[in-house]
Amino acid sequence: MFPIRDHNPSGRTPYVVYTLMAINILIHFLYSGLLTQSDSFEMYRHYAVIPALVSDGIGLETLLTSIFLHGGFMHLAGNMLFLWIFGDNLEDEMGHLPFLAFYLVSGIGAGLLHVAAAPGSAVPLIGASGAIAGVMGGYLLLFPKARVDILLILIVFFRIFSIPAWVMLGLWLALQFLGGIGSDPNAGGVAYWAHAGGFFVGMILTAPLWLRRGGPKFWDRTHGHPPHPEPEYRFSSSRIPRVRRKKQGHPGPWGR
Numbered sequence: 001m002f003p004i005r006d007h008n009p010s011g012r013t014p015y016v017v018y019t020l021m022a023i024n025i026l027i028h029f030l031y032s033g034l035l036t037q038s039d040s041f042e043m044y045r046h047y048a049v050i051p052a053l054v055s056d057g058i059g060l061e062t063l064l065t066s067i068f069l070h071g072g073f074m075h076l077a078g079n080m081l082f083l084w085i086f087g088d089n090l091e092d093e094m095g096h097l098p099f100l101a102f103y104l105v106s107g108i109g110a111g112l113l114h115v116a117a118a119p120g121s122a123v124p125l126i127g128a129s130g131a132i133a134g135v136m137g138g139y140l141l142l143f144p145k146a147r148v149d150i151l152l153i154l155i156v157f158f159r160i161f162s163i164p165a166w167v168m169l170g171l172w173l174a175l176q177f178l179g180g181i182g183s184d185p186n187a188g189g190v191a192y193w194a195h196a197g198g199f200f201v202g203m204i205l206t207a208p209l210w211l212r213r214g215g216p217k218f219w220d221r222t223h224g225h226p227p228h229p230e231p232e233y234r235f236s237s238s239r240i241p242r243v244r245r246k247k248q249g250h251p252g253p254w255g256r
Contacts (some may be wrong), residue, residue, distance in 0.1 A: 001153075002081070002150065002151045002153075003081070003082070003085050003149065003150055003156050003168060003210075004081075004085075004090070004149050004150070004151050004160065005085060005148070005149050006146055006147065006148045006149070007087050007146065007147040007148075007149070007162070008089055008143070008147075008225060008226040009088065010089050010226070011092050011094035011227075012087035012092055013069050013092075014087060014088035014091045014092065015096055015101045015102070016087075016096050016097075016099050017074070017084065017087040017088050017091055017099075020083065020087075020100075020128075021080050021084065022042050023068060023109060024068055024070070024076060024079070024080060025080065027069070027077065028069075028070050028073075028076050028088060029070050031043060031069075032073075043069075044069070044124040044126065045124070046062075047062055047065040047066060047069060047099055047117065048062060048065075048066045048069060048095075048124030048125055048126045049062045049063055049066045049111045049114070049124065049126070050062070050121075050122060050123075050124055050125075050181065051100055051114065051115040051118050051119055051120065051121040051122075051123075051125070052119070052120050052121060052122050053242065054111075054112075054115045055115060055119040055120070058105020062111075063107075063108045063111040063112065064104065064107070064108060066111060066124075066125055066126050066127070067104070067107040067108075067111075067127070067128050067130070067131050068128070069126040069127065070126060070127055070128070070168070071126060071127065073242060075127060076241075079127060079128045079129055079132055082132045082136065083128070083132050083135060084134075084203070084222065086139045086150070086176050087099075087103075087132075087135050089139065089142075089143060089146075089174060089223050089226040090102075090135055090138050090139055090142070090206075092226070093142060093226075094209060098100070101197065102134065102135075102138065102206070103131050103134065103135065104131065105201070105205060106130065106131045106133070106134020106135065106137075106138075106198050106201050106202045106205065107128065107130045107131030107134065107135075107198065108136055109130070109134070109197060109198060109201035109215065110129075110131065110133060110134050110191075110193060110194040110195070110197045110198030110201060111125060111130060111194065111195030112132065112156040112197075113193055113194060113196075113198075113201075114130070114185070114191050114194035117180075117185045117193040117194075117197075118185035118186045118193075119187065121185065121186040123186065123187070125191055125194065126209060127191070127227060129191065129195055129198070130194040130197065130198035131198060132193070132198070133194075133195045133196070133197075133198030133199040133202065134201050134202025134205065135197065135202060136172070136202065137142060137169075137198070137199040137201070137202030137203035137206070138202040138203060138205065138206035138229065139169070140166060140169045140170075140203065141203050141206045141207065141210050141225060142206060142209075142210055142213075142218075142226075143165055143222075143224055143226050144164065144166040144219070144224045145164050145219075145224025146164070146167055146224065146225050146226060147162045147163070147164065147165070147166040147225075148162065148164070148165050148168050149161070149162050150162070150168060151165055173199055176192045176195045176196040176199070177192070177196060178191035178239050179186060179192040180193045180196060180201065188252065195234045
């Protein structure tokens with residue numbers, strides 16, 4: 001199940017979202033195309049979060065640098081898709097520089113919560129997932145009823161349908177908790193607790209803005225949607241001219 005778009009494009013250009021996407025993509029293709037595997041491991045050792053070191057107060061700067069590293073193209077593509085869908089409306093509400101600070105603090109907070117869950121782990125932590133989880137948490141608090149289009153894939157069944165953001169994001173958060181409970185954070189793999197932690201950090205950081213907007217009254221005014229008109233997504237009509245089929249007369253007694 002993949003979100004492919006929301007129905008609420010922002011009211012102004014999300015320069016920070018576009019810049020973050022460009023930086024992440026550029027960094028990934030620079031080191032994935034130029035570095036050997038051993039060089040990549042060495043880079044992760046210096047720029048990824050290693051919980052055992054951070055627990056000892058070593059490499060604290062990696063809580064920031066790790067946000068811009070990814071383990072592969074699909075890791076990068078998934079993160080950038082979520083940032084593109086949910087980041088623009090949040091940047092519109094917060095402003096450009098406050099949103100940038102929010103994004104970075106969410107990523108750092110997610111990294112710290114991962115370290116707290118696995119303080120002795122020597123497995124590097126990389127990726128923007130924690131920061132983007134913060135964006136998702138902030139989006140849920142401000143726009144719980146915004147419509148999100150989901151692509152559902154079940155083996156050979158494909159379908160796009162629209163659901164409220166609170167359903168999609170709530171399900172995503174529940175999956176992080178289930179994954180975290182059923183896995184060992186010291187063993188590597190998906191950093192479920194970083195995702196869940198980043199989500200709640202994002203909600204906490206967004207709460208003052210939500211309260212300044214009026215809290216529940218903000219939802220009443222906006223009906224839980226971003227304060228912009230929703231576009232209508234339709235399949236464009238075909239421009240191929242239709243050719244009407246000529247009616248054939250009933251053949252006479254000598255017809256074929």
